[in-house]
Structures are given as C-alpha cells and as structure tokens.
Amino acid sequence: xxxxxxxxxxxxxxxxxxxxxxxxxxxxxxxxxxxxxxxxxxxxxxxxxxxxxxxxxxxxxxxxxxxxxxxxxxxxxxxxxxxxxxxxxxxxxxxxxxxxxxxxxxxxxxxxxxxxxxxxxxxxxxxxxxxxxxxxxxxxxxxxxxxxxxxxxxxxxxxxxxxxxxxxxxxxxxxxxxxxxxxxxxxxxxxxxxxxxxxxxxxxxxxxxxxxxxxxxxxxxxxxxxxxxxxxxxxxxxxxxxxx
Numbered sequence: 494x495x496x497x498x499x500x501x502x503x504x505x506x507x508x509x510x511x512x513x514x515x516x517x518x519x520x521x522x523x524x525x526x527x528x529x530x531x532x533x534x535x536x537x538x539x540x541x542x543x544x545x546x547x548x549x550x551x552x553x554x555x556x557x558x559x560x561x562x563x564x565x566x567x568x569x570x571x572x573x574x575x576x577x578x579x580x581x582x583x584x585x586x587x588x589x590x591x592x593x594x595x596x597x598x599x600x601x602x603x604x605x606x607x608x609x610x611x612x613x614x615x616x617x618x619x620x621x622x623x624x625x626x627x628x629x630x631x632x633x634x635x636x637x638x639x640x641x642x643x644x645x646x647x648x649x650x651x652x653x654x655x656x657x658x659x660x661x662x663x664x665x666x667x668x669x670x671x672x673x674x675x676x677x678x679x680x681x682x683x684x685x686x687x688x689x690x691x692x693x694x695x696x697x698x699x700x701x702x703x704x705x706x707x708x709x710x711x712x713x714x715x716x717x718x719x720x721x722x723x724x725x726x727x728x729x730x731x732x733x734x735x736x737x
Contacts, residue, residue, distance in 0.1 A: 495667035496684045501635050503528040505665050508633065509592050514538060516585065516625055517546070518595035519563045521635045525594055526561070531570045538590060540581045540621040545573025585624040593629035595622055596636045597661075599651045602698040604661040604673045606634060607653035619656060626657040638666035638695050645697035647671070647678055668692055672703065679703035 496504065502524035509515050510530065516538040517525050527548040529535050537546040539562045546561060547568035561567040569575075584590065597608040606626060609619040626632050639645055647664065664671045669692060670682040677699035680692060689702060 494684070494686050495638075497667070499524055499527070500684075501665050501667060504670065505594060505633060505635050508663070508665075509535060509594070512591045514544075514584075514590050515592045515594065516540070516590050516629065518593075518622070518625070519561075520596040522594040522596060523561055523563055523565070525635075526567065536570075536572075538581070538584065540578065540585065540625075542576045542578055542581045543567075543569065543573065544576075544584075545570045547573070582621060582624055585621060585628045588628055588630075590625070590629040592631045592633060593625040594633045594635060595625060597634045597646070597656075598636075598640075599646050599648055599653050600634050600636075600661050600664050600673070601648050601651045602673065602676050602678055603650070604659045605651045606632070606656045606661050607651040608656045610654045612653070622656050626660045631662045632660045633663045633665065634661050635665040638668045645695055647696045647698050649698040668695060677701050681705075 498521050501521055505522075506525050506528035509525075510533055513534050513536060515525075515529075515535050517523055526537055526546050529537060529548075531547060536544055538544050539546050541560070541562040543559075543561070547570045550566055550568055559567050559569055585593075595608065597606050598611065599607040608622055636646060638647065647666070661673055664673065664678070668684050668687050669680055671678040671680055673679070678696060679701045680689075681703050683689070683692070683704070693700060
C-alpha cells in the first residue's frame with residue numbers, strides 16, 4: 494500500500510541520516526523532524542530561524558517560544574541555535590546547506606520544480622523555495638504522486654511556473670523513490686505492495702526501472718553449479734557421429 498505522509502518523511506530521514514546541515518520546508522518535509530536521530534549528525538534548518546530543530550512535542554506541554562515554519566509547536570535539540578530570518582536566508586543563499594527538502598506541485602524529468610503557484614488561486618509568493626533549491630548541494634522533493642484529480646505530478650515537462658530549473662536530485666512519493674538524471678525518473682524503490690504497473694500508470698514523465706536486481710542466495714548459486722556440472726557430465730556420455 495502507498496506510504497503515508499509520515500512514512501514518506503521517515504524514508505527521507507533515512508536518506509539524509511549521514512548529512513549535516515539539512516533544511517526542511519513545510520508540509521510533508523516538516524514531518525522529517527519527527528524521524529531524524531537527535532544523536533546523529535543531522536542539524537535541521539528552517540527558514541524561520543532555527544538550526545537544530547527537533548521533533549514535535551509528544552505527551553508533554555510544548556514550549557511556547559519554539560515553533561517550526563508552519564507555526565506548529567516544535568522542539569530544539571542540544572546545540573541548537575536561533576537567529577532572524579535574514580540570517581536563515583543568508584545560510585540558504587550562501588551554499589552552506591548540504592540538503593534541501595521541500596514539497597512541489599510538479600517535478601519534471603529534467604529536474605525542474607514548480608511549487609509556488611496554484612492555477613486559479615491567489616498565491617502567496619514563492620517564499621524561500623527559490624533560495625533553498627539553488628543554494629543547497631542536493632535537493633529532495635517529497636510529495637503526493639498525483640494531484641487531487643488524479644493528474645501525475647511527475648511529468649515530462651512542468652506546465653506550472655518554475656521555482657527553479659534542473660535542481661531536483663530525488664523525489665519521494667507515496668508510491669516510491671525516484672532519482673532524476675538523463676532526462677528520466679529512475680525508480681529505485683517501491684512502497685510496500687505497490688506494483689510496477691501502478692507506477693507506470695501514475696507517472697506522466699519518462700520512467701526507468703532502476704531497482705537493483707536481487708543477488709542469488711548461496712543455495713541458489715550452489716544449485717545452479719550442480720545443475721551445470723550434471724549437464725557437462727551428460728554431454729560427455731553422449732557419443733558423437735564421428736566416433737567409432
């Protein structure tokens with residue numbers, strides 16, 4: 494079945510577990526904070542002025558002076574720092590971030606991302622997304638695979654106004670994990686019980702199955718060797734036409 498929003502966030506957290514400075518956006522990306530190992534190297538950055546963001550408080554009264562960029566109660570890990578939005582954006586623009594994690598409305602097979610304007614709706618502007626995607630060394634997008642009416646959000650070419658061009662490295666949806674390169678979406682992992690046919694039907698852009706081929710188990714390899722040896726022996730016992 495498809496991954497939930499929380500499960501997508503957990504998978505993204507696994508992907509960045511060895512990184513150091515990781516900026517997260519709102520929506521599904523904000524949930525990554527609930528799954529990052531607070532004893533690991535990852536320091537989560539949010540553009541409202543936090544480096545070292547922690548998970549949402551559970552079973553305890555939240556601190557009134559700590560919130561994420563969505564305005565939801567949050568926590569801070571040991572060693573966290575707080576600063577104004579100007580300093581937060583300077584970190585984003587200055588190339589100091591290892592990874593940026595954000596949502597999108599469309600991502601295309603060339604790594605273009607559209608994530609700030611909904612057709613027919615009053616938009617609130619691009620926010621810090623433009624600064625994030627051009628300033629980070631890697632850009633990961635986590636989002637639903639299809640829009641509300643079933644249209645694919647993984648497309649050959651974005652139709653919505655772009656946030657940036659050629660910046661997205663990976664996409665995480667409820668159906669699977671994709672790398673983007675060579676003008677195609679390369680599927681590297683399927684969500685549980687999701688079949689390849691469903692991925693094909695839900696993806697509008699060029700798609701390649703890049704999942705690793707499972708290696709044979711030792712017992713399978715031994716069986717194959719025994720069958721090969723038996724075949725060689727049988728061939729030696731069959732007389733050829735030119736033998737006496």
